[in-house]
Amino acid sequence: MVSAQPAGFGHDTRHELIRFENVSKTFELSDRTVRAVENVNLSVARGEFVVLVGPSGCGKSTLLNMAAGLFHPTSGEVYYNGSLVDGYNLKTGYMTQNDHLLPWRDVVGNISTPLEIRGLARGTREARVEQLIDLVGLQGFERSYPSQLSGGMRKRTALARLLAYDPETLLLDEPFAALDAQLRLNMQIELLRISRSLNKTILFVTHDLDEAVALSDRSVVFSPRPGHIRHIADTPLPRDRNLTTLRHDPLYTRMTAELWDLIMPTLQETRGEAS
Numbered sequence: 001m002v003s004a005q006p007a008g009f010g011h012d013t014r015h016e017l018i019r020f021e022n023v024s025k026t027f028e029l030s031d032r033t034v035r036a037v038e039n040v041n042l043s044v045a046r047g048e049f050v051v052l053v054g055p056s057g058c059g060k061s062t063l064l065n066m067a068a069g070l071f072h073p074t075s076g077e078v079y080y081n082g083s084l085v086d087g088y089n090l091k092t093g094y095m096t097q098n099d100h101l102l103p104w105r106d107v108v109g110n111i112s113t114p115l116e117i118r119g120l121a122r123g124t125r126e127a128r129v130e131q132l133i134d135l136v137g138l139q140g141f142e143r144s145y146p147s148q149l150s151g152g153m154r155k156r157t158a159l160a161r162l163l164a165y166d167p168e169t170l171l172l173d174e175p176f177a178a179l180d181a182q183l184r185l186n187m188q189i190e191l192l193r194i195s196r197s198l199n200k201t202i203l204f205v206t207h208d209l210d211e212a213v214a215l216s217d218r219s220v221v222f223s224p225r226p227g228h229i230r231h232i233a234d235t236p237l238p239r240d241r242n243l244t245t246l247r248h249d250p251l252y253t254r255m256t257a258e259l260w261d262l263i264m265p266t267l268q269e270t271r272g273e274a275s
């Protein structure tokens with residue numbers, strides 16, 4: 001049974017790393033005002049994998065942008081490790097659906113870009129890039145250019161480049177949405193393995209409820225815009241989980257179905273809004 005909790009910080013906040021406190025965000029456009037999110041209270045623990053789901057336009061990316069310090073709340077506050085986020089949050093790394101690889105640089109060149117920007121010595125850089133290539137399983141493709149890579153390999157390269165910054169927290173906005181089912185599963189397996197081995201904290205946006213259940217410790221379900229938290233659901237699966245056999249696990253199928261039941265009304269409301 002999904003333990004669906006009402007809006008609130010959602011869990012024990014002792015190991016809290018990120019805190020959204022009464023966060024609302026409004027965009028003033030020339031012809032209208034868009035209320036993106038409203039009164040969001042959410043606490044994310046260090047090392048936790050939290051997935052944000054909800055109808056299109058409910059403000060999920062806006063929340064990631066606020067955690068990264070790229071946008072600031074119109075009211076309320078975002079805290080990171082106890083400090084107010086009021087500039088770029090350099091403890092976070094952001095990856096979107098578009099991998100933004102540099103087409104003129106090969107895999108090594110792309111992954112080493114952040115290390116060059118940081119001014120690391122060549123030897124240190126090369127050793128670090130080699131480690132990252134091993135970590136994401138790109139051995140043998142070091143000298144390939146983005147146009148010569150499969151979609152999955154491009155994602156691996158982008159993930160390795162993100163990890164080169166060594167961010168404490170990964171903000172991942174539908175990173176695997178463009179991949180076919182098999183590649184997506186492979187990337188999910190890699191991401192879980194990497195996030196556990198490096199103890200990363202992850203805020204992950206997806207529209208795919210199977211993906212939400214497979215990856216998350218908790219899933220946060222948002223209402224239609226202005227997005228506010230409808231439910232926070234704990235994933236009743238062990239953290240050490242086998243994604244290839246998960247589909248046969250009754251806990252997984254039940255949680256996916258229950259998440260559907262939580263999100264269906266929000267999709268109907270969005271359809272109502274559109275008609």
Ligand SMILES: Nc1ncnc2c1ncn2[C@@H]1O[C@H](COP(=O)(O)OP(=O)(O)OP(=O)(O)O)[C@@H](O)[C@H]1O
Pocket residue numbers: 027029034035036054055056057058059060061062063225
């Ligand atoms: N920089 C911006 N300027 C103006 N409006 C914005 C900006 N960023 C987001 N919005 C608006 O805020 C609302 C929430 O957008 P956001 O991208 O956060 O939603 P989302 O839940 O991530 O959507 P999707 O699932 O479709 O990616 C939308 O109406 C969007 O048009």
